[in-house]
Amino acid sequence: MMHSTEQNTRIAGDLPSDGPVRPIAARTVPEVFGEQARRHPDRLAVADDQGRTLTYADLDRRSDAIAAHLLALGVRPEDRCAVVHERSIDVVVAMLGTLKAGGAYVCVDPSLPVKRMAVVLDDAGVDVVLTSSHLVAGLPGEGRHTVALDELAGAGEPVRLPEVRLSPRHLAYVIYTSGSTGTPKGVLVEHGSLVHFVEMVREFFELSEQDRILHAAALWFDVSVFEVFGALLVGASVHIAGDQTKMTPGALQHLMRENGVTTIMTTPSLLEVLDPDALPDLRVMSIGGEPFSGELTNRWSPGRRFINGYGPAEATVEVVAKVCTGQWETSPPIGLPLANHRAYALDERMRPVPVGVTGELYVGGPGVARGYLAQPALTASLFLPDPMGRTPGDRLYRTGDLVQWLESGDLRYVGRVDRQVKVRGMRVELGEVEQVIARHPDVSRAVAVCTPDGTGDARLTGYIVADNGATPDDVRSFTAAWLPAYMVPSEIVLVPAIPTTASGKVDIVALTAAVAPAPSAPPAAAGDRTPTQQAVAEIVEEILGVAGARVDEDLFALGGNSLQVLRVLSRVRSSFGVVLTPQEFFENPTIAGIATAIDAQPANA
Template identity: 40%
Template structure:
């Protein structure tokens, strides 16, 4: 196994990072560039000095209510510059923020607050969403206040993000200041970002990409170009926002990026794309003339763990890249033994980006965060991603799909990602998703294709019939102008697809 391990492990470059909190880094930058614009949304601008003084006001109001180190505070705010003020205010108080998106399903929102043990919710939508919630105090946004040093330490939690759980109960991922600071340091190095960065502030606060949107520019003296809800939801308005705010750096999901035209956004020079598999056709459209990077990482590894540049000549399946600085990746079999390069296995991630675990879920934490038997470093852990990958001939890691997206059709085990990759190669198809749903004769595959005039069934079967087994061919094909997008993550909304498939029976 040692020989296999020595050639199959992929390790990022070593890179030191500051031993401090993300809040202290933002405050230090504000002291250097107090008059620079920190956050912009059209004509609404906040300078660094205004951002910190107003965040200090939020921190003072929270401290007066007992918030200190490791206190979990709900953040419930609309997508205005004040949202950034609120987040920084919680961090300056020493607390960790729990995103509670306004306007979402009320029962889920309050369930997350209860699971997180939140008794304070702050933000301009806190009163509307939690004013009548038993045991929860809703706090509006106060005025500025003098800055008080942040009491948090690097090992304290910065935020708790709740991700979907297979049981239907969301699980809270505990991410520390150290995780965030190390990640931001790494992605700045990866992308070459500097004080001129104007980031695309598109991610929902409940999606970990918001860490990148907000904190990369704020530690460099750049500007967060924060999208409002309406601009974020419409491709035409999104294009206008990006162009008029001169966005030059940003992360976006493939589903949303596919709706935009690169020719209309020439100033956007660094595009990070991820959260889902990046299609080769999308790289072909967006890579020419700019820096186009794939970005892979579960919330449990702090935003991104693997990344790398993509060219216009990539083929399916598109590589996700190599580990970020200070991280390591292993491809293992079911017994967690390394497999040789080129063979498929589960991706394990190690490094300082690994979260502390799941809030109040010790058994689940122990199941997904396992001791590292490979590095020889005492106490090191690895996160089991549940993603199937292989290491390509050039050393890059190639994402093949989720282990739990394997289904059985007529007794045959099928990887839905493989079916999607084949259908994506059919000329005239711009988007594809495949789901397994109950049918009249058992589970069946339903393919969703864009555009609405995507190739017909006969053409599809002629193309895919020589590339897929009979059981892998979709029983039904639904064509649409666009695939549904989750308003929270910007990713493909697969539950909505399954509902559409069942409704179309």
């Protein structure tokens, strides 16, 4: 264990806290993966939920072919290549092939609204897009090389790659997070940071070549970095849950049990739908992204290495952690910094705070990212010189998270200094949501608020002052064209004005007391449902846990959230063979609206 006795001493007098020092060499991903592939070429490297598998030799050969193709297209170190694809074996091959060619991968969710996808691709400055043939027609923009991974000729043939001069300081990937200015921002992570992270958690998680790691996170969520490279760089195997499997708790649990998954990194919301007794092989769990209850800890931790993990994308996935043992009445603390990292709780003048006093968390160490893509001012404001660093040039990342040192020597998460919130573990800047809503031509003012929805999940609500008869449905549909589903407010509330306090700030208490105006006409009676409406109603009622839903009733008014919306759409796809996008759903988020959209589309499972 990395949190040794010497590290767990009371730290009131010697802040900041340093993680244990470990001799971890700075290396590149292709270098470390190559060693694993040569050591055990026939070992399973990756498997999906359709029964497809690759050995380390297969993965090495196929990623070489992708790298050769990218080199022929002119990709060089530091060039960014987009991967627009669902979780799949092809994506793992593409990510590794991009790194072998010297490029940096940028994963983009193919279900994003086209406008949002265009923003990310343009901001990343990509000239090459790795995707699937069925997604090519929906890609925005022109002038980029498009590589359909499922059609790439000779992808399984051995090739001899030319030497690519790659160093640990070269860029490995760019991951986009919500930005308060209204557009997402790209975090730049180097090879050295990624490799160090894997070597660090290999020891802390006690990983080995025998482990089987679940890959269920969205590719644009940095947990996916651990799920893929936390396995491949230690000789373990990656087990992929596709979208339909992930959204169906029974199917996901079956996949984990049948494949003997031993290790997961996930958010608390996923655990709420799984049974700990049904997963006997699961031995390591890193849970993070949002606070969770002591009850959840007590239910899952017996017999397992249960870790409360903390880390922003700007510090390479995870940088502070605690192994949780015993019984907990409240959410466990986030623990202490991992190997070769540092954690500071500082006041507004950047002075260490005593035990029990709230301060802002700054983290330092090899995991600290290079900065933000093409945003030097923002980078300079949040990535700062470390005055107490171990070597010249050490930097700190200012997280914006509020923490306290406890008497036990652990850090406890308290909250945020700004208006960033977490929705299912993913960062959402309320300012970005507000700016997108305010782009609607008939919205003069918008405020976004995040509150618990009664089930422990976060619920986003947008309050708007609107003109010219704009309706909540109009505004929500407009917002869904620009934002991913988890950032679209569950409810849009029309208000005559945004209330303010005496100091001129938004009065959140008064605002959240506002209610949507009553409808001008009573809702239509449910009446006789069409066959499609009946089938959709059964899906909706099961997922939302309601009964007797009217076909014209807004699913969000029924208590639905963005995660449940995605589950509904996944079930629609599997039941009807029809793919509905979140944007299509938001145009009429009712049973009738979903049924109409289904009936209007040809089946294309």
